């Protein structure tokens with residue numbers, strides 16, 4: 001089988017290429033599954049003039065979204081739009097059929113396989129040696145509670161109290177007119193639990209109470225903090241208790257395919273030695289700290305000023321207007337509200353994307369060509385990465401590569417890290433004065449446009465999060481304390 005399942009989310013399946021076509025080696029095929037919701041009339045209206053793909057051409061629409069909406073905000077170096085590709089019929093079974101109406105014309109996209117560097121050109125003068133490791137991290141909701149939009153946990157999600165003017169937002173910080181006009185009825189009466197705890201904790205609590213998930217101590221605010229220690233803590237917590245939030249995977253030789261995600265989207269650490277985890281966590285944190293990617297994800301997440309309840313209200317008005325024959329897409333009176341809905345949906349994409357951090361030891365090309373320097377790397381205790389697979393690719397045999405954002409990361413600390421022997425450290429020093437070089441690539445995946453109809457489930461989830469937090473206030477406070485979170489001063493205590 002040329003394509004083997006590598007990962008599967010709620011809406012897409014990703015297959016790694018295992019054949020001999022050099023143009024495809026090092027790439028994956030990402031296919032929308034039949035269960036994926038197609039865009040509706042409200043989506044066309046919201047995105048009119050922005051995503052104008054031909055009717056039914058969802059692949060083109062998704063690609064436009066990535067290239068024209070997300071990449072300019074996130075940084076094009078992190079976004080791989082992909083190339084359209086027909087779905088091989090051999091995969092139909094694995095996909096449980098194809099989306100209705102697409103038949104054999106259904107297109108997927110080919111993208112670089114971020115668990116390897118096989119589709120990438122290394123920085124000039126360096127080559128990768130040994131295995132690669134890829135860490136996948138879902139950065140989820142990285143806004144501080146006080147940054148949460150007006151309709152988020154500021155109070156009970158209720159209809160406007162009688163006498164309240166539509167278009168006012170009592171007690172909300174938002175100054176955005178569109179948001180204010182869009183979110184009537186959001187009140188700060190009731191608990192303000194959504195303003196006291198990171199959203200991830202509220203969601204974790206709900207998953208714990210409803211599904212028995214262990215309480216992950218991951219706090220996305222640590223990941224977004226820019227502070228190395230906090231970022232390492234966040235990544236380590238994710239690896240220890242993933243809840244679908246992170247996984248690390250050792251790269252494999254061409255012709256073999258890695259295991260996919262575990263059942264139920266459970267993350268897993270594959271072939272990574274326990275003692276190597278700290279070094280991997282540090283490397284990933286260093287890589288993310290020096291990139292713009294997290295601050296850009298944060299900015300996109302913060303674009304929303306409606307919150308789920310405000311978005312639901314506005315979405316309801318839009319559907320109603322369309323049902324009564326209006327054309328909001330061409331009505332200037334709707335422009336600000338459609339823009340607010342686009343901001344909401346774009347923010348939702350950034351709250352659900354995943355970062356893939358790919359790492360591999362590097363050598364100056366000249367050193368790699370001589371036996372002596374490479375010999376230093378034959379001591380695998382020198383590397384935080386797991387032992388190389390038997391058939392690790394020689395750089396010279398790699399297939400044609402595309403130029404992508406592979407960077408050189410120089411880690412001076414790991415050269416002196418305690419688990420390294422002096423002899424090994426010395427061999428690292430011989431390469432670059434005590435500094436250990438790595439190839440690193442940071443990519444962002446799962447950048448799909450969210451269907452507007454999902455706003456309903458977002459609002460329902462929001463209400464459940466708040467109700468659960470109120471019902472289990474004691475457990476939440478205990479959990480937050482264990483995770484090192486201190487609720488902001490001045491906010492009312494949960495009931």
Ligand SMILES: O=P(O)(O)O[C@@H]1[C@@H](OP(=O)(O)O)[C@H](OP(=O)(O)O)[C@H](O)[C@H](OP(=O)(O)O)[C@H]1OP(=O)(O)O
Pocket residue numbers: 009010011138243244265348351352450454458461
């Ligand atoms: O709603 P959430 O926060 O549970 O996020 C969903 C994710 O759940 P999780 O990250 O595990 O909590 C969920 O992830 P999993 O499939 O559970 O790994 C999906 O990413 C879903 O998006 P979509 O339906 O594929 O477009 C996500 O839905 P959206 O909220 O992004 O629409």
Ligand SMILES: Nc1ncnc2c1ncn2[C@@H]1O[C@H](COP(=O)(O)OP(=O)(O)OP(=O)(O)O)[C@@H](O)[C@H]1O
Pocket residue numbers: 006007008009010011012013014028030111112113114115136261352354445446448
């Ligand atoms: N370019 C890639 N290279 C390697 N692996 C990938 C790539 N893109 C995705 N994957 C893997 O496939 C998994 C599923 O892909 P993706 O996140 O796109 O699916 P999804 O259905 O959109 O997910 P979700 O349910 O989170 O919305 C990812 O979690 C990741 O492990």
